[in-house]
Amino acid sequence: MATIGLDNLYYSKITEDIDGTETYAAPVKLAKAINADISIELAEAILYADDGAAVVVKEFKNGNLSLGIDDLGSTAAGDLTGAKIDDNKVLISTSEDGGTPVAIGFRAKKANGKYRYFWLYKVKFGIPATNLQTKGDSITFQTPTIEGTVMRRNKTDANGNHPWKSEVNEDDTGVAAATITSWFTEVYEPVFEEEVVITITVQPQDDTVTEGVGAELSVTATASSGTLSYQWYSNDSVVFQ
Template identity: 40%
Template sequence: MAGTGLQYLICAPITETAAAVTYTNGMVMSYAIKADISIEINEGKLYGDNRVIENVKEFKSGKLTLNGDHLSYEVLALLLGHTVTALTTPNAGKKLTAKGDDDGAFVGVGFYATTIKDGVRGYRAIWFHKVKFGIPNESLETKGDAINFQTPTIEGTILLDALGVWKDEAVFETEAGAKAWLDSIANMGGTGA
């Protein structure tokens, strides 16, 4: 399937036990611009009679790099462990405080992409079970003759959850089906699964 679009970038805090993995209070991270996924594998070869007789390749970890239009203070607080407080001065809004020892939550992350195969559109929804994000780099520049948007990119490490799973994905005939599937996993707007 060829991909032709990317939408609905969401995350949710993970709760793990030996028997179950659940997510609560899913939230939209930002409007999705780009998602890059790279997976690392462990490989082992067994040699015998001067040749390879066994070759095992297993998931080790992965890197998930997300680019969106913005990351709200609430999303940054979840992902990076920063603190959000309301300012008391008139029209001041909120303040984000980042400390050196802040440590964000492990989260599940999902999105869906529009696909096309033999002229038929589909919607490929992807859910990464456990991701840990690091502090994003920023680039700011003054306005010149042309408008150049600066958007944040954040990078996370994809890990195995307590059940040994790192990803689920499904293809749907409708966009609503893909979104509903992700919403049910992330428990969007809910408090528990």
């Protein structure tokens, strides 16, 4: 569905462990959003066989995020670009600046009045563009634009993959209210239910007894959830299940 609005622009600072695993800080408001343009570059490979394309692989490589905002405060500029605020509270940009990646979250209003929510898990920004113009007969607003490279994160999800974006429509079937209400209180973490592995151990196995002699049979089953079933056989006939 078409979108007709954009707001709630947040960023979250990232701390990386020695192995590169990301930890996200509590999100903070970045600025008032004017526009957000995301372009994606794919890594593509085509295997040709029998005079045609037999296998086509397209994977996310990186992306570009262009944000138009009303203003970029000194604190946010420092967090995003690596500029430093000196003792007199003046923002100083140097040739050695290099901002660390951050996560970017926002939401877009859809034509039906509901919202679509986003998190980009790892974005590294460059120096923001600045447009200045003298005042003329009419008033023209000049607003900053910041551009960043969108990357996949190092931290894998439960399926062993590297997320680069999460996206949800609040009016999609099955979306929990808590998912939406907490969207900007912390960076969303993917949730996948792990496959249940059931282990059944039957003792004893292949036990032979004579008439009138007892034998003990037991079942040990371990699983977090699921339905367990088992059978005992006597001379190839089911005697208990």
